[in-house]
Amino acid sequence: MPTSENDAPLYREIAEDVRAAIASGRFSDGDRVPGENDLMKQYGVARATARQALSVLIDEGVVVAIRGSGVYVRTFRPLRRHGPRRLSRDLWGAGRAVWQADAAGGSFETDGIEVDTAPAPAYVARALGLDDRAPVVRRHRRYRLAQRPMQLATSYLPADLARGTAIAEPDTGPGGIYARLAEQGRAPAHFTEEVRVRMPTPDESRALALQRGTPVLDVLRTALTAEHTPVEFNEMTLDGSAYVLQYDFDA
Amino acid sequence: MPTSENDAPLYREIAEDVRAAIASGRFSDGDRVPGENDLMKQYGVARATARQALSVLIDEGVVVAIRGSGVYVRTFRPLRRHGPRRLSRDLWGAGRAVWQADAAGGSFETDGIEVDTAPAPAYVARALGLDDRAPVVRRHRRYRLAQRPMQLATSYLPADLARGTAIAEPDTGPGGIYARLAEQGRAPAHFTEEVRVRMPTPDESRALALQRGTPVLDVLRTALTAEHTPVEFNEMTLDGSAYVLQYDFDA
DNA sequence: CAGTGGTCTAGACCACGAA
DNA sequence: TCGTGGTCTAGACCACTGT
Structure with missing residues (x-):
């Protein structure tokens, strides 16, 4: 025909x-x-x-x-999230970003903070180099920018590092968790991030106000001291329509 | 009630x-x-x-x-893709990966190679620091692992760097593009990657054999010389169910 | 061949937004 | 109030997998 x-x-x-x-x-x-x-x-x-x-x-x-x-x-106008800032391409002469991103002008508001101590789930214990079900302090919160929910985050720290410090309080004080760790001589010096993609669960769709067809980014970051001792494990879930991740590194 | x-x-x-x-x-x-x-x-x-x-x-x-x-x-058993290997967490004492990934034992097969020269699209020109529609060599290919399509990639290089070299040939010779650049004294020394997530187009769904509900990762990498001159722009589209990206860096 | 998921029709009632 | 998208029913025929 x-x-x-x-x-x-x-x-x-x-x-x-x-x-x-x-x-x-x-x-x-x-x-x-x-x-x-x-x-x-x-x-x-x-x-x-x-x-x-x-x-x-x-x-x-x-x-x-x-x-x-x-x-x-639908439009895509993302925020840029930098891994290591040190080598930021913004400082280089040529080679410019492809996706125009909103200026990260306003700072994040924090939301729905939960802090508690509990036995570490297996994958957390693994990342922190702890025994399974060892006690960890868990800090959960949501980040918003101009009302819009952007990211969920859950940090885990070995309980012995957090006990008796502001790390175990809802308000961690100036400089946040990392400043408190530095005061103990355990400042994070190395980071490793694992990034993966998936579709959100219904809970995440609600918490991040996601529309259908929006994937999320899971960013799992482990912070280690100069001696390579893990001190924090941070599990972040980002609105995939709201972020571009940028990583700069040398050959 | x-x-x-x-x-x-x-x-x-x-x-x-x-x-x-x-x-x-x-x-x-x-x-x-x-x-x-x-x-x-x-x-x-x-x-x-x-x-x-x-x-x-x-x-x-x-x-x-x-x-x-x-x-x-459905199952999820991803490949691990490392950004900078230099600081690979595998070498550190503690702090282990969360997602178990298939050993990247087998190497990639390459597929559907296309090489040509054309005027640079606006965003490519921008990333390479070229004038709009300046001539670039475009190298497209698909990567498979054990038959399974994993990734699509399109590299762009300024035409004057590629002309008369193996970079403009389907087979770039031992060491690939970067070795050819190094021979010109333009070895890549810095990299910057932008990562974003989205749902695939129908073409990509076909080329990567994606199932419904599978997002893709766009990884846009710019390679620069030690003098910060951009020499390559690589646009990669990865099967989101097949990869975990890993980045290691210092504070 | 029976059972599965894939496409499509022709209706119905509802919740919500804009005028 | 009217038009929009959201949910749901009760059918139909098809393509493919398995036995």
């Missing part, structure tokens, strides 16, 4: 059309794209099919649906 | 039940979980509702559906 011979499911073709229209610039960041009713008319399909097409784009993070309003092109 | 007062949509409650069953260990990696027909019977819902519940878990990357067979718990 002539003309279009395409065996992709209808809903995918519709999604592809909308995606192409966005990519071509017909719709830009924040623009309204055709909704369910529009697609039903334009393509002569049932509601469920139009919905499924939009669903594809929503799950890809390309658009967001707003009830009572419409479907809109 | 007494008993269960829960206003979450039905399909979410069903999804939650299945998720909890997996989390509790009732189903382990690779196990079959209740399918559409099972859920219809157990909960007395329509097919579309059962499907929607499973859809939630599929998009979260918790399970995979296999046509004609069933729905199964």
Whole structure:
């Protein structure tokens, strides 16, 4: 048969059309794209099919649906999170960042702090070089920037380093945890970070106010002293649509 | 009213039940979980509702559906990709990795190599410190490990560095691009990487054989000489379910 | 061949946003 | 109030996996 011979499911073709229209610039960041009713008319399909097409784009993070309003092109305007600042590319002559990021002007607000002492989960004990279920101080909190939740973080420290210090208090004092560790002669000197990606759990979706189609970054950081003794393990979960991680290093 | 007062949509409650069953260990990696027909019977819902519940878990990357067979718990067994090896945590006394990763025993196979010269896209020109649309050599390829596609990569180099060298050939010779650059006295000495997360495009889903609910990592690396002149810009797209990135650095 | 998931239709009622 | 997206039902036919 002539003309279009395409065996992709209808809903995918519709999604592809909308995606192409966005990519071509017909719709830009924040623009309204055709909704369910529009697609039903334009393509002569049932509601469920139009919905499924939009669903594809929503799950890809390309658009967001707003009830009572419409479907809109999503934007990506991330914060830049630097690993080691020391070699920051900003200082180098040439070679500039690809993703423009919001100035990290405002500082983070902290939220929902929880502090307690408990036996270390296996993976935490492993990272800290402790025996399984050894006591650790656990500090959990949420970071927001201009009201928007950006990151969840849980720090674990060996309980003997924290006991009797501000580390075990909700307010850790000026300079935070690392300043308190330094006062004990245990200043962090080396860091190692493991980064991985996944889709959020429902709890995380709620806590970070994530939209469908938004992955999260897990950043697991271990801080070690100059003698390579682990002193802190920090488990962070970042809104994937809000961050770009930057790492600078030498050959 | 007494008993269960829960206003979450039905399909979410069903999804939650299945998720909890997996989390509790009732189903382990690779196990079959209740399918559409099972859920219809157990909960007395329509097919579309059962499907929607499973859809939630599929998009979260918790399970995979296999046509004609069933729905199964997904596993996560990533490769570890090191940034700077120099300070590798493997050498340190304590503090061990959290995610067990497959030994990177086998080496990568390369696939679908394309090499050409073209005007630099704006963001590439920016990263390389070139004028917009300045000529660059573009090297694209796919990496596989034991047949499984793991990563797509596109390198860009200023055309004047590549012209007349093996850099502009499909086979770059022993040591690869960096060895050729070193021969010109332009060995990379500094690296900067930007990492971000997103859901894949349909093309990437195909090229990386990704399942639904699998995000990708974009790793954008700029290599600079000791004099901080950019010599290469490498745009990598990694299967998010296949990798853990590791970065080690000093305070 | 029976059972599974994949696509699609034609309805229904609801919650929410904007005018 | 009207249009939007969100949930749900009760069907249908298809493609694929397994036995």
